[in-house]
Amino acid sequence: MISGVPDTVELRLPDPCLVVLVGAAGAGKSTFAARHFGPGEVLSSDAFRERIAGDAADQSATGAAFAALHRALRRRLEQRLLTAVDATSVAARDRRPLVRAARAAGVPCIAVVLNLPAEIVLARNAGRNERTVPDAVVRRHLSRLEADLHPPGLDVEGFERVFVLRDPAVVGAVEIVREAAGNVGDGR
Numbered sequence: 001m002i003s004g005v006p007d008t009v010e011l012r013l014p015d016p017c018l019v020v021l022v023g024a025a026g027a028g029k030s031t032f033a034a035r036h037f038g039p040g041e042v043l044s045s046d047a048f049r050e051r052i053a054g055d056a057a058d059q060s061a062t063g064a065a066f067a068a069l070h071r072a073l074r075r076r077l078e079q080r081l082l083t084a085v086d087a088t089s090v091a092a093r094d095r096r097p098l099v100r101a102a103r104a105a106g107v108p109c110i111a112v113v114l115n116l117p118a119e120i121v122l123a124r125n126a127g128r129n130e131r132t133v134p135d136a137v138v139r140r141h142l143s144r145l146e147a148d149l150h151p152p153g154l155d156v157e158g159f160e161r162v163f164v165l166r167d168p169a170v171v172g173a174v175e176i177v178r179e180a181a182g183n184v185g186d187g188r
Contacts, residue, residue: 024141026125
């Protein structure tokens with residue numbers, strides 16, 4: 001353990017489930033997804049924009065990208081495959097259709113929220129080689145997320161569990177433990 005951070009922080013996930021990664025641009029959602037899930041398990045809004053418009057940062061492709069992402073999500077959930085959605089999802093209106101899709105498929109829906117300090121997120125975003133998002137947009141993401149983390153917040157949106165990670169060292173210590181659906185304790 002280094003300076004109060006455990007060597008590992010277990011996040012227990014039912015398998016199958018839908019994992020909704022939530023966080024501002026630059027919070028590390030894609031890095032988290034790549035570390036903890038197989039490439040075939042991750043549905044990334046950036047990847048769908050890339051497929052549709054040839055540019056992951058092309059916001060004009062967002063509508064078509066999310067339509068394709070939601071179709072792929074429904075197919076995966078119908079097949080009872082663990083799926084992680086890598087998108088900002090900082091607004092309840094963006095999370096609602098994801099929760100509905102999981103519920104329709106009878107699959108638990110889990111939120112993993114990367115709520116890191118603003119200065120860290122802004123610095124990470126500025127340091128990106130590509131897909132840098134304007135600071136004003138990142139600040140708006142952070143503000144929306146902070147508002148939704150206050151009660152009742154995400155707790156009333158239909159997620160079976162909500163994990164909120166506020167420290168980069170804790171994010172780095174996360175280990176995902178997959179358990180057969182129905183065997184996961186509350187653990188909030």
